[in-house]
Amino acid sequence: MESINLFLFLWLTVTVLVLVVYITEMVKVSRKTGLISYLISAVSSTVIVIFVIVLSVVAQFL
Numbered sequence: 735m736e737s738i739n740l741f742l743f744l745w746l747t748v749t750v751l752v753l754v755v756y757i758t759e760m761v762k763v764s765r766k767t768g769l770i771s772y773l774i775s776a777v778s779s780t781v782i783v784i785f786v787i788v789l790s791v792v793a794q795f796l
Contacts, residue, residue, distance in 0.1 A: 749786050753779055753795055 760775035 738793065742790055746786060746790060749782075753782060 755781065757779055760772065760779075763775075764773060
């Protein structure tokens with residue numbers, strides 16, 4: 735059980751880091767292209783975050 739929690743923690747950490755990089759890149763791009771692409775990236779990143787949270791909650795019940 736401990737190894738599963740450790741794996742989850744590492745996976746969440748990596749996912750958050752990727753999200754941070756992704757969001758900062760999208761913000762840079764959105765300054766050039768406009769608000770619509772920024773909104774799309776914000777929505778998609780929010781969906782990813784929700785997906786990660788749901789996965790971590792489900793994994794605790796398994």
